[in-house]
Amino acid sequence: MHPELKAHPDYFRREIVQLADNVYQAFGFAASNVYMIVGDDGVIIIDTTETTAAAANILAEFRKITDLPVKTIILTHTHRDHVSGAAIFAGDDAPQVIKSERNSDDPLIDATEHPRATKAMQARTKRQFGIGLSYPDEIIGIGVGPGDRPLKGMGAGMMEPTRLISDDRTCIALSGIDLELVMAPGETPDHMVVWYPEKKILFSGDNFYRSFPNLYAIRGTAYRDFDTWADTMELLMGFKPEVLGPGHTKAVFGAAAIRDVLGDYRDAIRHVVDATRAGMDAGLTIDELAHAVKLPPELASKPHLREYYGRVDFAVRAYFVGTMGWFDGNPTSLGALSPKDEAERMIRLAGGGEAVWGEIGTARADGDYQWALQLLDRLILVDMDGDRARLAKAEVLRDHAVGQINCPTRHYYIQCARELEQSDD
Numbered sequence: 377m378h379p380e381l382k383a384h385p386d387y388f389r390r391e392i393v394q395l396a397d398n399v400y401q402a403f404g405f406a407a408s409n410v411y412m413i414v415g416d417d418g419v420i421i422i423d424t425t426e427t428t429a430a431a432a433n434i435l436a437e438f439r440k441i442t443d444l445p446v447k448t449i450i451l452t453h454t455h456r457d458h459v460s461g462a463a464i465f466a467g468d469d470a471p472q473v474i475k476s477e478r479n480s481d482d483p484l485i486d487a488t489e490h491p492r493a494t495k496a497m498q499a500r501t502k503r504q505f506g507i508g509l510s511y512p513d514e515i516i517g518i519g520v521g522p523g524d525r526p527l528k529g530m531g532a533g534m535m536e537p538t539r540l541i542s543d544d545r546t547c548i549a550l551s552g553i554d555l556e557l558v559m560a561p562g563e564t565p566d567h568m569v570v571w572y573p574e575k576k577i578l579f580s581g582d583n584f585y586r587s588f589p590n591l592y593a594i595r596g597t598a599y600r601d602f603d604t605w606a607d608t609m610e611l612l613m614g615f616k617p618e619v620l621g622p623g624h625t626k627a628v629f630g631a632a633a634i635r636d637v638l639g640d641y642r643d644a645i646r647h648v649v650d651a652t653r654a655g656m657d658a659g660l661t662i663d664e665l666a667h668a669v670k671l672p673p674e675l676a677s678k679p680h681l682r683e684y685y686g687r688v689d690f691a692v693r694a695y696f697v698g699t700m701g702w703f704d705g706n707p708t709s710l711g712a713l714s715p716k717d718e719a720e721r722m723i724r725l726a727g728g729g730e731a732v733w734g735e736i737g738t739a740r741a742d743g744d745y746q747w748a749l750q751l752l753d754r755l756i757l758v759d760m761d762g763d764r765a766r767l768a769k770a771e772v773l774r775d776h777a778v779g780q781i782n783c784p785t786r787h788y789y790i791q792c793a794r795e796l797e798q799s800d801d
């Protein structure tokens with residue numbers, strides 16, 4: 377396992393963190409954070425986690441602090457890991473449930489007019505998050521949350537909103553607490569942050585967390601507008617918060633520290649946009665840019681920009697496809713051979729299957745796992761020693777997973793290795 381990931385169980389240790397005299401963060405109980413603001417006649421819950429089991433654990437902790445009823449639930453956005461414990465917090469209290477009227481752009485949550493490839497999205501979601509992998513050997517964390525957490529009741533406690541917010545900025549008084557709900561599109565178009573001006577606390581949803589942002593999720597997401605997300609970082613900085621409560625990872629304290637992390641986030645996104653766009657204008661292809669574009673070292677070394685969750689090269693590819701479409705600009709690509717046809721010809725050119733296996737053996741011995749995978753895929757495509765190649769691919773994926781700092785990549789390799797091993801049974 378990557379040495380930086382070994383520190384994650386300690387970082388994500390469960391605790392209730394007090395952000396102000398009446399504001400609490402449930403941290404490390406689930407993939408995402410839950411916040412409680414205690415008002416005069418009830419409490420406000422911000423986000424509700426991914427499972428009813430985690431929500432019940434958090435509610436039990438909150439009940440040690442206050443027994444006031446839950447009067448309001450506010451959802452910063454409708455990704456599953458933030459909306460699935462709502463029914464547990466609501467209990468018999470019949471709270472109002474507030475969210476943005478905008479769509480999340482996620483077909484697994486919000487119905488789309490026409491069908492999407494949801495079966496593929498579900499399979500890829502399982503792989504990205506490592507659902508069912510064993511802790512701590514196969515999954516140590518999800519990059520922005522703990523690996524050791526309950527999975528029972530995933531998606532089971534969603535509630536319909538009772539109030540949809542449409543204005544860019546809505547002032548609202550809840551249980552004697554004045555809050556502002558502010559549209560802040562970023563990770564999703566429906567993001568709505570919560571500003572608590574009296575305590576200078578900003579609840580920022582998933583527009584910031586301690587990782588390079590997931591500008592593209594390999595579970596299969598539509599284009600996330602990079603410029604909008606960067607603009608939103610400016611919007612968040614404009615509140616001049618003294619406490620930042622993100623949807624994942626620890627709260628950030630102090631106006632200067634918050635300005636720094638939000639500014640770094642903005643700069644990192646803008647850098648990817650500028651460098652990718654410049655490369656596109658210079659005629660570089662998507663694959664060339666995915667290898668060429670890097671964060672400047674002073675940004676790449678920041679703890680909140682490490683690639684635990686998002687990856688720079690994934691972002692580069694997403695920006696290219698999102699703004700230019702699939703064609704890489706190289707005329708050769710306009711009529712590429714089918715993968716199987718290309719594989720047959722390359723194996724023949726290499727001197728046949730035994731020569732390819734020899735090269736695979738050398739690559740594995742050298743730790744050149746990507747090359748081994750690309751060769752194995754060609755054998756699998758033409759079904760030459762298919763079973764042997766599939767099992768070898770599973771082994772190489774597990775070997776390749778060891779060095780990954782990016783948790784979605786690590787999990788994707790291991791889940792696919794499992795699928796290959798199981799298909800052999």
Ligand SMILES: [Zn+2]
Pocket residue numbers: 408455457458582623624
């Ligand atoms: Zn989230």
